Amino acid sequence: MAVTVTGRSGDTTFDLIVVGLGAMGAAALYQAGRRGLRVLGIDRHHPPHTLGSTHAETRITRLAVGEGPQYLPFVARSHEIWRQLEHESGEALLHQCGGLIVTEERPVPGQRWRDFVVETDRIARSAGIDFAVLDGEHDRRVPAVLRGLAGKRIGHEPSAGLVMAERAVAVQLARAAELGAIVTTGERVTAVRPDATGVEVVTERGRHRAEHVVLSAGPWLPDLIGGGDAERLRVTRQAVFWFEVDDPDRYGADEFPFVMWIGGDDAEYLGVFPILAGTTPALKVLGEQFVTDTHPDTVDRTVAAGEIADFHRRLVEPRLVGVRPTCVKAEVCLYTNTPDDHFLIDRAPDSDRITIVSPCSGHGFKHSAALGEAIVEDLSTGRSALDLSPFGRHRFETGR
Numbered sequence: 001m002a003v004t005v006t007g008r009s010g011d012t013t014f015d016l017i018v019v020g021l022g023a024m025g026a027a028a029l030y031q032a033g034r035r036g037l038r039v040l041g042i043d044r045h046h047p048p049h050t051l052g053s054t055h056a057e058t059r060i061t062r063l064a065v066g067e068g069p070q071y072l073p074f075v076a077r078s079h080e081i082w083r084q085l086e087h088e089s090g091e092a093l094l095h096q097c098g099g100l101i102v103t104e105e106r107p108v109p110g111q112r113w114r115d116f117v118v119e120t121d122r123i124a125r126s127a128g129i130d131f132a133v134l135d136g137e138h139d140r141r142v143p144a145v146l147r148g149l150a151g152k153r154i155g156h157e158p159s160a161g162l163v164m165a166e167r168a169v170a171v172q173l174a175r176a177a178e179l180g181a182i183v184t185t186g187e188r189v190t191a192v193r194p195d196a197t198g199v200e201v202v203t204e205r206g207r208h209r210a211e212h213v214v215l216s217a218g219p220w221l222p223d224l225i226g227g228g229d230a231e232r233l234r235v236t237r238q239a240v241f242w243f244e245v246d247d248p249d250r251y252g253a254d255e256f257p258f259v260m261w262i263g264g265d266d267a268e269y270l271g272v273f274p275i276l277a278g279t280t281p282a283l284k285v286l287g288e289q290f291v292t293d294t295h296p297d298t299v300d301r302t303v304a305a306g307e308i309a310d311f312h313r314r315l316v317e318p319r320l321v322g323v324r325p326t327c328v329k330a331e332v333c334l335y336t337n338t339p340d341d342h343f344l345i346d347r348a349p350d351s352d353r354i355t356i357v358s359p360c361s362g363h364g365f366k367h368s369a370a371l372g373e374a375i376v377e378d379l380s381t382g383r384s385a386l387d388l389s390p391f392g393r394h395r396f397e398t399g400r
């Protein structure tokens, strides 16, 4: 097993150990570095990598978060942090190309996305965020390459866009190391044991000690935490496809916003991502499935020709003009969902020194930079400027 260590850990008792350095762990490590904490980050793989939940180049970000008002301050602050990181690193991370949301006029009751344009509009209005429900498919903000929009409800947010997922992780890890964080990769944590004076983190290679531990192991989190929290987390396989297009300029970020097209049922969701300079020169699209659970160590990571052809026939061809069935690349990525699709961020039931962080649920990336800041702030001072309490397990325990 390849092991990479940046910095020296020696016999230090750290202020903080971060277990798992994907979107969440990288953000927490960077923020701990900024606060001058003695911090160690450990990852079983070599992030950014393609085995967890933070790959496939880009993530959608929306300031008008239809998932709920509790998220609004996190995405807004994350945008500020990414701009700051761009300034510090010289890398472009946030592309505000705008975004469209498309739903049925009358969404089917029980659907996961509910009435998402209406819900997003309501939340945007209450917070003064620029979001418009369009008059119809002929609005100039609707690209001509979309078809089948008659009778759909369409919402547009000009400040929405894409974040570079792996690059954001890489930049935060690099900045954390520059600020003094120690990063060790290719090292798997096997146990986390709180005691009277701190927390012992046991790995395949040794032991480390810290005052506090953040557990941000993504889809592997259930293996580390066990108990009721683990039972609440469900991991599902999601496929991402890049298809050839006739005219790449028509799908470039200058012409084309991202599109979240929510169909009549959950299996008809289609996410479409504009082609950005420096990314795979093809159209990235994805769906969602919640039928089969999986585990990151055993998930089928091959995307078969039949799966590609089926996706193109069902969801791409009827909705997008000039997208060929030739798939130049496909990747498997993992969602980790709670029963209500909201995040699980809370102290461990048996120790205040351990914070469990699961923001996956398919919509976590856009909030990750600010969540990292709030979690480190909370551990360091006992409170955070942004309110993490809506993400606590109390909502499951009280049945709310």
Ligand SMILES: Cc1cc2nc3c(=O)[nH]c(=O)nc-3n(C[C@H](O)[C@H](O)[C@H](O)COP(=O)(O)OP(=O)(O)OC[C@H]3O[C@@H](n4cnc5c(N)ncnc54)[C@H](O)[C@@H]3O)c2cc1C
Binding pocket: 019, 020, 021, 022, 023, 024, 025, 042, 043, 044, 045, 046, 047, 051, 052, 053, 054, 055, 056, 058, 059, 060, 061, 187, 188, 189, 190, 216, 217, 218, 219, 220, 221, 224, 238, 239, 240, 286, 333, 334, 335, 357, 358, 359, 360, 361, 362, 363, 364, 365, 366, 367
């Ligand atoms: C296909 C797809 C599309 C998505 N689209 C969007 C989107 O458009 N917008 C959005 O906001 N969000 C989106 N999300 C959600 C978002 O990507 C996730 O919320 C986020 O990436 C989760 O990051 P994480 O740090 O929790 O997990 P991960 O990135 O998986 O990181 C976990 C890390 O922990 C490490 N690890 C695990 N176990 C151990 C161990 N025992 N010891 C040491 N290290 C360990 C792993 O190697 C890994 O690096 C999407 C997710 C997927 C899968």
